[in-house]
Amino acid sequence: MIKLATRVGKVPPSITLAIAAKAKAMKTQGIDVCSFSAGEPDFDTPQHIKDAAKLALDSGKTKYGAASGEPKLREAIAKKLRNDNNLNYGPENVIVSNGGKHSLFNLMLALIETGDEVIIPAPYWLSYPEMVKLAAGTPVIVETTAETEYKITPQQLREAITPNTKLFVLNSPSNPTGTVYTPDEIKALAEVIIDHDLLVVSDEIYEKILYDGAEHISIGALGEEIFKRTIISNGFAKSYSMTGWRVGYLAGPTELIKATSIIQSHSTSNVCTFAQYGAIAALEDSQDCVQEMLTAFTQRRRVMVDRIQAMSKLSCSTPMGAFYVFVDISQTGMKSLEFSDALLEAEKVAVIPGIAFGADDCIRLSYATDLGTIEKGMARLEKFVKV
Known part of the structure; x- marks a missing residue:
C-alpha cells in the first residue's frame, strides 16, 4: 500500500x-x-483573442518559451498595471503563470514556511487556505458577516495579527460574495498592513466585473509604503472568458518574482506559448x-x-x-x-x-x-x- x-x-x-x-x-x-x-x-x-492565438500557431509559436513568460506579454501586463491600476511595475516585476490559481500557489511556495501565518477573511475562495497548508503554513481565518457585507474590518485584521503573521489575503471583488471594498476601506486596511509590516496579496481576477458605480482600487496604488508590501495576482479567465487557456500572472517585488520563476522552472516551465499571444491581444486590443x-x-x-x-x-x-x-x-x-x-x-x-x-x-x-x-x-x- x-x-x-x-x-x-x-x-x-x-x-x-x-x-x-x-x-x-x-x-x-x-x-x-x-x-x-x-x-x-x-x-x-472573443474572436480577436482566438485569432491572435491561431496566428501564433501558424507562425510557429509552438516551442518552449521563457519560464517567466513571453517578454512581450510581461511587458503588456506591466503596461496594463501601470495604466489601469497605477502600479509602477516593469516586466521584471511580472511572471506569467498557468492561471491565477497557479500564480497564488507559486506565491505561497516562495513565501510561506512552517510556522508562518496567513490571514484570510471568510467567506473565502476555497483554495486560499489549502494552498497555505500545502506550503506548510497556517491559515488564520477571520469570520465576517452579512452585516459588514462580508468585509474584514481594520480592527479585525489588527486583532488577528501575531508575531508569526506574514501575509494577508485580500480579494476584491470577492469570490464567493461579490463584495467590493471601497477606496476608503482599502486605505484603512493598508494602514494596518503598514503599521505591522505585513505583506498583502491582492487577488484582482474580477477587477473588471463591477456594478452600480462600484470602483476597484489596487491596494498598492495608495502609496510607496503599501506598494512595496503588495503582491498582485490576476489573470485572463474571468474578464475575457479565457478559463481554459490557463494564463494568469503575479506581480510584485523583483526578488519574489525571481523566486517564483525558479519554482515554476522546475514545475510547469513556461505557460502554453501560443495561448500567451492570445493574452497579449486581450490586453492590447479593443475592450x-x-x-x-x-x-x-x-x-x-x-x-x-x-x-x-x-x-x-x-x-x-x-x-x-x-x-x-x-x-x-x-x-x-x-x-x-x-x-x-x-x-x-x-x-x-x-x-x-x-x-x-x-x-x-x-x-x-x-x-x-x-x-x-x-x-x-x-x-x-x-x-x-x-x-
Missing part, C-alpha cells in the same frame, strides 16, 4: 469542482439540470468584449437577486462585483451540504455549498449562465424552499 505524504491528507478535494462534475454527469444522462455552480463565463472567448459580457452579467444579476430576495427562508445582499450571489439559507434549518445535495436531487439545481468557503449557513450561485436557465432555476429553487 502506498504511503502518501502527510500534506495530501490536510487538503480536501475541491467541492466546487465535485459539484460541477456531478451536475455535468447528470446532464450527460439526459437530466435537465440548471447549474449555477461553475465560476466560469458562459461566453466564448468592447469586456463591456458586452458585463452588460449581460448586469441583467442576469438583477433577475437572480430579485427572485432570491422575494423568496421566504432565503436572503442575500446585492453583489457589487464578480458574478456570484451568496445566499443565507439559515432559515431553512439545513446546512449547506445537505441543502445543496437535496436541491440537486429534488429539483435538479446545482449550487455550491457555503462550507467550501467557510460559511456553512450559505450557498453560492453563479449567474454566469443564460437568462433562460436563471429563470427556470429560480422557479425550481422557490419551489424547493416552499416545501
Whole structure:
C-alpha cells in the first residue's frame, strides 16, 4: 500500500469542482439540470483573442518559451498595471503563470514556511487556505458577516495579527460574495498592513466585473509604503472568458518574482506559448468584449437577486462585483451540504455549498449562465424552499 505524504491528507478535494462534475454527469444522462455552480463565463472567448492565438500557431509559436513568460506579454501586463491600476511595475516585476490559481500557489511556495501565518477573511475562495497548508503554513481565518457585507474590518485584521503573521489575503471583488471594498476601506486596511509590516496579496481576477458605480482600487496604488508590501495576482479567465487557456500572472517585488520563476522552472516551465499571444491581444486590443459580457452579467444579476430576495427562508445582499450571489439559507434549518445535495436531487439545481468557503449557513450561485436557465432555476429553487 502506498504511503502518501502527510500534506495530501490536510487538503480536501475541491467541492466546487465535485459539484460541477456531478451536475455535468447528470446532464450527460439526459437530466435537465440548471447549474449555477461553475465560476466560469458562459461566453466564448472573443474572436480577436482566438485569432491572435491561431496566428501564433501558424507562425510557429509552438516551442518552449521563457519560464517567466513571453517578454512581450510581461511587458503588456506591466503596461496594463501601470495604466489601469497605477502600479509602477516593469516586466521584471511580472511572471506569467498557468492561471491565477497557479500564480497564488507559486506565491505561497516562495513565501510561506512552517510556522508562518496567513490571514484570510471568510467567506473565502476555497483554495486560499489549502494552498497555505500545502506550503506548510497556517491559515488564520477571520469570520465576517452579512452585516459588514462580508468585509474584514481594520480592527479585525489588527486583532488577528501575531508575531508569526506574514501575509494577508485580500480579494476584491470577492469570490464567493461579490463584495467590493471601497477606496476608503482599502486605505484603512493598508494602514494596518503598514503599521505591522505585513505583506498583502491582492487577488484582482474580477477587477473588471463591477456594478452600480462600484470602483476597484489596487491596494498598492495608495502609496510607496503599501506598494512595496503588495503582491498582485490576476489573470485572463474571468474578464475575457479565457478559463481554459490557463494564463494568469503575479506581480510584485523583483526578488519574489525571481523566486517564483525558479519554482515554476522546475514545475510547469513556461505557460502554453501560443495561448500567451492570445493574452497579449486581450490586453492590447479593443475592450468592447469586456463591456458586452458585463452588460449581460448586469441583467442576469438583477433577475437572480430579485427572485432570491422575494423568496421566504432565503436572503442575500446585492453583489457589487464578480458574478456570484451568496445566499443565507439559515432559515431553512439545513446546512449547506445537505441543502445543496437535496436541491440537486429534488429539483435538479446545482449550487455550491457555503462550507467550501467557510460559511456553512450559505450557498453560492453563479449567474454566469443564460437568462433562460436563471429563470427556470429560480422557479425550481422557490419551489424547493416552499416545501
